[in-house]
Amino acid sequence: MPSSLIDADSVLAVDVGSCTTRAMLFDVVEGGYRFIAVGQAPTSAMAPVKDVGEGVVRAIENLQETTGRLFLDSNRSLIIPTKDGVGIDSFVATISAGPAIKTVIVGLLDEVSLQSVNRLACSTYANVVDNIGVNDPRKPEEQIDSILHLEPDLILIAGGTNDGAIKSVQKKIDIIGLACFLMSAENRPTVLFVGNQAVAKDVTESLSSLTSSLNISPNIRPSLDVEDIQPASYKLANTFMQIRRNKLGGVEKLASWANGNLLPTAYAQGRMIRFMSQTYKSKGILGVDVGASATTIASGFQGELALGVYPQFGLGENLSDLLRYTSLDDILRWLPLDIPANNVRDYLYQKSVYPDSIPVTIEDMAIEQAITRQVLRLAIETANKEIPANFQRPSSGGFPYFEPILVSGSAITNAATIGQGLLMILDGIQPVGTTTIVLDQNHLLPGMGAAAGINPILPVQIIESGAFMGLASLVAPISNVRLGTPILRGRLVTKEGTETKFEINQGTLDVLPLLGGQSGQLFLEPLHRSDVGFGPGHSGEVQVSGTQIGVVIDARGRPIQLSKENGRRFEMNKKWIWTLGG
Amino acid sequence: MLAPVIHILPMTTILRQRLLPSVGRVLVRLNQKVAPLDVVAETNLGKEHILVDIACLLGISPDKADQLIRCRVGERLTSKQLIAQLPGLISHSVSSPKDGRVVAVGGGQVLLKIGDPVFELRAGLPGTITRVIPERGVDITAHGTLIQGIWGNNRVDMGLMLPVPQLNSPRDVLEADKLDISLRGSILIAGHCSDPHALQVADELPLRGLILGSISPELLPIAENLHFPIMVTDGFGHHPMNAVAFKLLISNTKQEVALNSTSYDRYTGSRPEIFIPLPAAQPPQLAQDSVEFSNGQQVRIRRNPNMFEVGTLTNLRSGLSEFPSGLYLPAADVLLESGQKVVVPLVNLEILG
16 A cells, blocks of 8 residues: 555655656655656557556656666566565656547536536546527426436536525426436446435435446535635536546556545645745636647635636647637738638548647648637637636736746647747737746646645745746736837846836737846836736736746737738748747 | 657558547457448447436425336336326326436435437458457457548548549649549548538538548538548648658559548647558558657658658758757758758658658
8 A cells, every 4th residue: 555645755646647657756856756757658558558557657657767766566466565676655646648539418508507507617638519498498308318318427517506506406307317317337427416415315315326426525516606626626526526436447547556646636736836836916817738639727815726628728629629619820920921711621530530640840830820720729719718807817807917837748848949839828818017927837737736735845845946947037018009119118137237228019029038047137117008917007017937948028919919910920920930039 | 759650551461449538338349350431339328318306396305206206227118107106185296398217316306317329339440350359349450551641521431532533733623523423422531621612512422431631621520521531631721641651542543441530639640641451471460659769761751841841851960950930949850752861850741661
């Protein structure tokens, strides 16, 4: 049996992604936790292996080669706890591999419980295929037939405030019960009930024998004006893992290695963002992961988390459906080269068949990065609707201020240059005000999140150890003046006393060098009532630390205004990449 | 590194499992020979129901309604057959709105299943039943030529395989004016299709099947609704069919082939495939699904440049190789059939075997 993490030294965290499985080693160095190394292997959840274990073992073997340490015995089983200098003290795992879970959501009112349960579904790798509420115009038997036809993996049921509606909820339970009754036993879905707790006992009696598994969680809508998703979100994470254990080979064994510390990747990432938001109290903190299985947007503010997991915006097998959510023109606008629209469309379909393939030519890389920008844009716009009102925003509305913005995902972290990676982030997220862009280039956050549940010291020390890459300090003024009009004047004074003065025009992107190890004070004087986060026309100063690229001033407008003329737009896209170092 | 494998084999043994979506009846026996269109198992997949709310219709409590309901679970009802009757001076009754079978009774309600559509599981290939999985399906084993693809429209058929008229190279395009009545009932080979009209004409003939190297993505909604199976061997856009598949297909023209255009699923491993049954004195080895990259393997390139070209892996490079996109990746040297030597990232290769 694995030992407790509380008194453990070394921690091995594995993340099973849709394409890549990573094994990350954390260990104590000079009295504090440090990230030591990462091993990688292709994920083996798919045919012909159909067992995540093979990819996990190969990633650990790769880690063994890198570190010279031994974690597996001759039978390729994990040695836990450490014995005679070999093995690992603790093991945690996260998983995002596998198709999105086909989910039917059930509630009462569209604007109340259905909205909340939809938000809950969006906190994991779910594909909502139907929703059933009291205003559903379909007859009960049509709702039953729809469930039978869709064969969902999961049914999420909400509805009724505590001490509120009982009969209406029971009617919905009857429909779900009948649908489950009509399914063959092996096809029955898992059900998670998150509604009126007064009905929970009835739900258990009615549904427990008719479902693959029945889980009850506290009401996500305890009263009309209160939404509390967090407890249900944890229960949903466990429910997701149950479904994965039943449907994906090797997950059961992974769970036994992890001794229960196995979480959905997005949930673990969200846990870290919430945790970090308790430290960075002045603004919200944003975590973005652009993965093959989904794009995940986690925004935390003073311990409150909004987590959006969007499989429809993943860079893998769902890409063939991307044009249902966006137009080809919206992807083409991000290209720095003249590439026919048909080539981009073909690329989406080809990549959906081979999600793990990698762009080799300059043209393919340009398409891949244009798609990444648009996918990120779509995910951010969707997530922005779900970010609570108490997040601080520019007075003109729009996307909230965040500090820092933590980004992961191979398309960005493995870009040919860090400048390309940063430009994808700036174009996709379009942050506002002053912030720091941080790269999680080894995808550490989910592993840290999984470990944090039982060892809160590890993530704190890893964050402090500088395991993430500070990519850029960013100033993004908001202004609606004409292109070319000066909107920001300022100076950067380094700790050594060097002073750089600057004036920025609307529509430009500029960089002030401030490399890693340096620090300075940035004095900002907005012009023409532009807003850099202190309010329209208000001056202010911020402390900045050196980063890989330096202080980036993105005055290209929000949303970024791109020329409609192809030649001019290609030129601008190329110029911006060049500005950020190529 | 484990390599993805796609089968393009002149002679092999394949084993395919065919399973019902839910419990049903297996209709074949062990060692029975089957043809692709033979139904090997079936199940009732009725997914249309009518809920008759007796309590509500009679204005009584569910408990009282339950006492009045005259039908039982499993019973077949005809349209207008009496389900419940409330006695009294003026009697009220509820009848079955349609023909159907009672699947649930309770809570003052009766649930009727309307119609009883049977889902028929077809063999999909000619072979021998080598395992019967009671109530669920069968394993079928067969020997012959196997060519797998990457996209299919979920149909099964068998027919004489012919090249599209004037087909000279794997680049040649399927055009409507090349299709005439002499091709009716055949399974056609062409390099590419981007003309929706050609697909409509093919459906009107009708063809028994179509094998394409590539297809334009905007044709997929049409292709999905055609009555005959379509399999795409290589990918999307305008590309020639890979040379190995093309040669193998052309060398087998005028043969009876089975085309199972099941959709590609990377998790289950199901792929569209063409199977050409051949006699085997000695059963050949089962097609291998999983191998490691090694020198001498025949490989197909799945990304630009040289997309869908076939070659031989001549050297697994040590360390990382740099590519024009600026990325550094584990790679291999590949000798293309044209004689050109190229360096390809391992993740962009798949084994033909």
